[in-house]
Amino acid sequence: MMNEFSYLYLIPLIPLLTFIFLGFTAKKIKEPISGYIGTASLLSIFILSLYTAYKYFFVVGLVDGKYQSIKIMLKENWIHFSDKLGIDIGLLVDPISVMMLVVVTTISLMVHIYSLGYMHDDTGYSRFYAYLSLFTFSMLGLVLSSNLFMIYIFWELVGVSSFLLIGFYFEKPSAVAASKKAFIVTRFADMFFLIGILMVGYFAHTFDFETLNSPSTYETIQNWIANHQIASFMGISVFTWALIFIYIGGMGKSAMFPLHIWLPDAMEGPTPVSALIHAATMVVAGVFLVARLYPLYFHVEDGFALRIVAVVGAFSALFAAIIALTQEDIKRVLAFSTMSQIGYMMMALGVSGFNGHEGLGYMAGMFHLFTHAMFKALLFLTAGAIIHAVHSNYMKDMGGLNKYMPVSSLVFLIAALAISGIPPFAGFFSKDEILTAAFEYNIFIWLVGFLVAGLTAFYMFRLYFRIFFNKQPDYGDHKPHEAPYTMLFALIFLGLMTMIAGFIPFSELVSADRMPFHSHIEWTDPLVIASILMAASGIGVAYLMYYKETSYPEKVATAMGKGYKWAKNKFYIDELYIFITHKIIFEHVSKPIAWFDRNVIDGFMNLLGLTVEKLAERIKIIQTGRMQDYAMYFVSGVIAIVMLIIYFN
Amino acid sequence: MIEGVSLFEIMSLTTILFFIGIYGFLTRTNLIAMLMSLELMVNAEAVNFVAINKYLSPAVLQGQIFSLFIIALAAAETALALAIILHLYRLTENIDVKEVEELKY
Numbered sequence: 003m004m005n006e007f008s009y010l011y012l013i014p015l016i017p018l019l020t021f022i023f024l025g026f027t028a029k030k031i032k033e034p035i036s037g038y039i040g041t042a043s044l045l046s047i048f049i050l051s052l053y054t055a056y057k058y059f060f061v062v063g064l065v066d067g068k069y070q071s072i073k074i075m076l077k078e079n080w081i082h083f084s085d086k087l088g089i090d091i092g093l094l095v096d097p098i099s100v101m102m103l104v105v106v107t108t109i110s111l112m113v114h115i116y117s118l119g120y121m122h123d124d125t126g127y128s129r130f131y132a133y134l135s136l137f138t139f140s141m142l143g144l145v146l147s148s149n150l151f152m153i154y155i156f157w158e159l160v161g162v163s164s165f166l167l168i169g170f171y172f173e174k175p176s177a178v179a180a181s182k183k184a185f186i187v188t189r190f191a192d193m194f195f196l197i198g199i200l201m202v203g204y205f206a207h208t209f210d211f212e213t214l215n216s217p218s219t220y221e222t223i224q225n226w227i228a229n230h231q232i233a234s235f236m237g238i239s240v241f242t243w244a245l246i247f248i249y250i251g252g253m254g255k256s257a258m259f260p261l262h263i264w265l266p267d268a269m270e271g272p273t274p275v276s277a278l279i280h281a282a283t284m285v286v287a288g289v290f291l292v293a294r295l296y297p298l299y300f301h302v303e304d305g306f307a308l309r310i311v312a313v314v315g316a317f318s319a320l321f322a323a324i325i326a327l328t329q330e331d332i333k334r335v336l337a338f339s340t341m342s343q344i345g346y347m348m349m350a351l352g353v354s355g356f357n358g359h360e361g362l363g364y365m366a367g368m369f370h371l372f373t374h375a376m377f378k379a380l381l382f383l384t385a386g387a388i389i390h391a392v393h394s395n396y397m398k399d400m401g402g403l404n405k406y407m408p409v410s411s412l413v414f415l416i417a418a419l420a421i422s423g424i425p426p427f428a429g430f431f432s433k434d435e436i437l438t439a440a441f442e443y444n445i446f447i448w449l450v451g452f453l454v455a456g457l458t459a460f461y462m463f464r465l466y467f468r469i470f471f472n473k474q475p476d477y478g479d480h481k482p483h484e485a486p487y488t489m490l491f492a493l494i495f496l497g498l499m500t501m502i503a504g505f506i507p508f509s510e511l512v513s514a515d516r517m518p519f520h521s522h523i524e525w526t527d528p529l530v531i532a533s534i535l536m537a538a539s540g541i542g543v544a545y546l547m548y549y550k551e552t553s554y555p556e557k558v559a560t561a562m563g564k565g566y567k568w569a570k571n572k573f574y575i576d577e578l579y580i581f582i583t584h585k586i587i588f589e590h591v592s593k594p595i596a597w598f599d600r601n602v603i604d605g606f607m608n609l610l611g612l613t614v615e616k617l618a619e620r621i622k623i624i625q626t627g628r629m630q631d632y633a634m635y636f637v638s639g640v641i642a643i644v645m646l647i648i649y650f651n
Numbered sequence: 652m653i654e655g656v657s658l659f660e661i662m663s664l665t666t667i668l669f670f671i672g673i674y675g676f677l678t679r680t681n682l683i684a685m686l687m688s689l690e691l692m693v694n695a696e697a698v699n700f701v702a703i704n705k706y707l708s709p710a711v712l713q714g715q716i717f718s719l720f721i722i723a724l725a726a727a728e729t730a731l732a733l734a735i736i737l738h739l740y741r742l743t744e745n746i747d748v749k750e751v752e753e754l755k756y
Contacts, residue, residue: 622756623756625755625756626752626755627752627753627754627755627756628748628749628752628755629685629748630676630677630680630748630749633676633677634677637673637677
């Protein structure tokens with residue numbers, strides 16, 4: 003089908019071509035050139051995405067007060083399963099995919115520009131840009147996918163690019179271990195995702211998002227569930243199970259408890275990668291997935307799956323925020339903060355309604371995804387600039403940097419205020435809408451969100467004060483210095499975005515039922531005042547404890563006792579996984595299986611081989627190497643055959 | 652057709668010739684002698700072709716043409732075999748097949 007968006011296939015295609023080109027020529031192209039090529043291709047699709055967003059939201063998207071989803075079919079019936087079920091290859095344009103296009107290309111462009119400075123003089127410079135292009139291609143493909151199978155393909159591709167980029171410094175054993183961990187954990191989750199997809203295909207006879215999300219489909223599914231009580235497991239119908247499995251796939255990618263263990267380790271990758279993949283784009287793929295199938299999640303069995311989304315999201319948000327309080331590595335604090343904020347987004351989707359203003363949570367979740375991408379990328383990139391300056395990830399090696407790096411300090415402050423939810427920065431608006439939606443849904447969920455808001459403000463300002471103020475360590479002759487202008491450009495651009503993004507009238511653009519609605523902040527609402535006060539008190543406590551070097555942090559840590567130790571060790575979840583895999587699975591499942599394989603299966607095969615070998619040893623003496631022996635065999639053979647023929651005739 | 656000589660007699664002769672060839676091939680260890688035995692066998696067949704053609708279907712000539720081919724081929728084959736034997740001699744200073752037995756298990 004040709005339409006005004008048919009140029010859209012260029013958006014994933016350009017980074018793919020860049021990847022192929024840079025990948026093949028990585029050894030030949032000298033340092034700045036490959037970076038410029040990557041950045042130029044990103045710039046072109048950034049402009050295309052902005053144009054698409056403008057055209058979709060303001061020109062053609064809105065028809066009869068509802069945003070249309072426009073499908074560009076590239077190949078119909080790419081894989082044909084049966085007459086009812088097949089896979090198309092197509093691109094889907096709707097409010098969330100257009101929003102994600104803008105997010106991905108903006109952050110990716112900024113990361114490309116930033117890396118021109120950050121990766122300077124790195125041996126893998128060209129390889130780095132090739133991988134970044136591969137990632138951008140995969141992520142754009144993911145957001146534009148028109149069906150579940152396509153999204154699965156790109157889902158795995160982003161997993162691979164994430165693996166490649168976490169293990170970018172492959173000479174470091176910890177980076178290799180981290181990349182393997184990330185890949186295996188997300189793959190484990192993706193297995194459930196695939197099962198979920200197949201179940202959806204089997205029961206709904208389609209993989210297509212547009213069809214799945216249409217009211218007729220979910221009504222059919224509802225009727226089917228009502229008529230097939232038998233098709234259920236543990237009291238939940240198979241279709242809800244399918245949605246839960248799909249959500250587990252999303253949990254893996256989005257680092258939700260208990261599949262979050264890979265995210266902190268993923269910080270082994272270069273910092274721009276952490277900003278792009280593990281803060282702003284790839285990790286929100288799970289949120290995007292739930293948002294993609296939102297009508298299904300909401301309608302099937304009264305949104306049972308959606309309640310799970312909300313609970314897992316809220317729990318992860320709180321869990322990660324508590325761990326973030328105690329971490330010493332600045333990138334790990336940011337990683338847990340990312341996990342916490344993604345939990346927030348999941349929670350927002352989970353508490354949302356569907357029609358009009360009831361869909362506030364959905365809108366707020368998407369809005370938070372958007373603003374979070376901006377300020378979290380900014381936080382990571384600033385952290386990169388700081389690490390670049392002091393050559394350490396640990397807070398104890400920092401302090402007093404305000405006077406050496408004033409610009410970084412300023413943008414970090416902006417981002418920290420945004421994530422804490424202080425008006426007028428971007429995070430305030432989205433966070434406040436999430437809390438409002440949660441309050442309407444369930445007081446406990448709201449309470450968790452409210453608490454997390456305070457914790458977030460506290461740990462972000464703990465980070466801020468400890469990096470830029472507090473006690474200054476001995477920097478020696480090598481004084482920290484401000485980042486080069488390419489890095490600063492990205493920081494300042496994202497800083498500006500963080501300041502203005504909150505004023506985008508998001509509810510007019512993205513909503514659960516695709517109908518624009520109006521939402522605005524009521525400044526006298528006690529909820530708003532409470533959340534601002536909560537954030538402010540978090541900042542205040544952080545100021546008291548960390549602005550100057552004080553003895554409070556140690557006193558608090560001692561007072562917390564075991565709790566502090568548990569949080570600092572991430573509640574021993576990694577150790578739990580190690581225990582389960584090594585002590586239980588390896589010991590009691592893998593080892594017996596390995597024994598069986600080594601002794602029974604291999605034994606049988608070895609016996610077979612040995613028999614043949616012994617037999618061969620016996621008969622090999624026939625081959626003497628003497629021509630006359632062979633002639634003898636031949637002649638005797640001929641004579642024997644002739645005899646036989648004569649005898650039988 | 653030769654007066655007073657039957658096909659049976661000619662074929663008996665060629666059979667004897669052929670088995671002399673086989674005997675020689677199997678017993679002699681000198682490669683040149685083996686090659687000569689081989690020639691005996693080939694010639695026995697050539698005679699067979701001509702004789703059978705002449706006695707059984709004198710109207711056609713295929714058998715005789717075949718024997719001409721056989722002579723030509725035997726010459727070519729001998730040249731090739733001699734070249735191989737010569738090369739073998741250069742390598743091993745030996746043309747005794749009992750001594751040359753590298754190609755075995």
